[in-house]
Amino acid sequence: MTRQKVALVTGGNRGIGLEVCRQLAQQGLHVLLAARGEAQGEQAAAALHSGGGAVTAVSLDVRDDASIQTLAAHVQRAFGRLDILVNNAAVLLCEGDSALMTPPEAYQDSLETNFMGPLRLCQAFVPGMRERGYGRVVNVSSGAGQLSSMGGYAPAYSASKAALNALTRLMAHAGGPRVLVNSVDPGWVRTDMGGPRAPRSVEQGADTVVWLATLPEGGPTGGFFHDRKPLPW
Template sequence: MNPLPFPRRSPRERSLATEPPLTQRIALVSGANRGLGLEVARQLGTSGMTVLLGARNLAAGEKAAKQLRRAGSDVVAVQLDVTAQADVDALAARIEQDYGRLDILVNNAGAFFDIGDRASSVDVSHVQSALDTNLLGAWRLSEAAVPLMKRHAYGRIVNVSSGCGAIDSEGEDCPAYRVSKAALNSYTRMLASELRGSGILVNAVCPGWVATDMGGPGGRPVADGAAGIVWAACLPPQGSITGGFFRDRAPIAW
């Protein structure tokens, strides 16, 4: 008989034994040097936890991290291109060495909002690139994060998705983006199912249309979109909400 992957504990025992204080939590946010990711890093940092601010361009990441440190948050810029396995592996090793744990992972890095494309004519290389960032980037990071989270039987993985990735969403535009986010939603549900009962909660969050470089002008304030992501990143053990798809803390259709 295979050994159980997790110890048998009641929900109360697990919550008392494994939920770390905010000031001891380590969070990683990908694509965090600007826009939605930067605001998520800011809000998490304000709570008192240490935030690793992932950025493809480390200089840009350090500039953003300095801005948050001036406001009193413990934020560290880290090199992270989610499409590069070497970056993911190097960062996982650094987290292991420097902190010995990872409590929160926000898979925010995203790209290829191809509003002018159509499914019948899109350049398939664009679809491949969208999948590599929006789906496989989150997949790479989650695989690296889960062992660090299992060690303490505590973790929160938040996949930043989109309502237009819902299977029944209407629309003929953004085919690469839609398909990549629909796939991310499917991955969210599979990973949540696998990790159910482990103390690691996995959810997808749609921030809504926010005014960022990718979303364009006219959207709602970035802070409003980030708030739902931060909520999912800080879910308490009680209730064990996992495998869900949310916007503004409310479930939405897949």
Template sequence: MNRERNRTALVTGANRGIGLETVRQLDLAGLEVVLAARDLTRGRAAARGLNSPRIRVEELDVTDAKSVAACADRLADDEVEVDVLVNNAGIYPTVSFFSLDEDVMRRALDVNLMGAFHTCQTFCPGMAQRGYGRVVNVSSGLGALTENVPSPAAYGISKAALNALTLVVAAAVPQSVKVNAVCPGWVRTHMGGRGAPTSVEDGADTVTWLARLPDSGPTGGFFRNRRRIDW
């Protein structure tokens, strides 16, 4: 039997785009997958389109610690252990810095940074205790300090902070738990737009690769097209 059939992945923001494609690819790889979405109705509709008995839908608002805890409790009640966490939920505000109001900035940080903070604090201790885990934070080259000034302002700053969180969590868990960030590129999704050069399948490829790393795989890195890139 494929060992991965015993693994369960939870993907946030998974009712469309890269998140949904990640669910599809992980399901095809034989993992049990929790499709987590803020809107349960949309999550269920997305899961019906994939039509797999290995996909479970959960309501999860990553900005709300109580919602994350409630989801974890429901999974625990059903004896579901999260081995792989894909922090995909995100928003893309494009307002320039001097037009940026505090509410937009806080919302970007709440979703893009605090969402991963909540889920990592909730699910990573169990991974460490069981001696296996994979965490993939879906970031962006637009948050890379060495490539450019993080931009657009709220988005870039929040993704730079997500990259920092990746390093912090990687240092806080044992080597058996691999924690990495990924830049999927400019992808043809609702967020990326129809003119983006990268297909959603290719955009999710490095995400699912990191989610299935072998025990000898890297941790504490930032990747694009399965290659390490600078922070």
């Protein structure tokens, strides 16, 4: 069993997730790059190997409880623990619709990926973190999920990210003082989801995620951050 810290990044094959994998690997962590498609995950991991660091592609569908349990069993066999969980995988549906016009199925699908997936993963891995007295959980949220400024943008997505923020608070309490659980607003980033007109690079979007994933003991927990600064909920 390795003593090298082990990090799992969901949606790690592209965008912010891929950059988080790259930065964590550069810091000497063993990174599990999780992707729904096995081929896409292997291709992304192979690209990161050229930059050094330990990156292993793993198959994961955050909507499928059996997939999560299979991965949890693999992690336990191979490493004996998970130290860091980055819940990055997400969907953005019906972006241009109003709350009245967004079909209920879009809300349900958004919650399944953006909230239930992180919930299942936390339930699979946080108990072990708490038992061992060390853990970091980073939920990649969005300014769209910030209640204090929420408007009409992408209602299904916004509602699911607000729910993810609530999960952050709940898990920060459940994990105890040595499992630090936080949310991140990475901003509008140039990814497949953000589009080419977004003003921020993936490096900028990933920075606070990596910072929270590698917090020292006594760091913040139960918070919402953008560019390493706290945000109101």
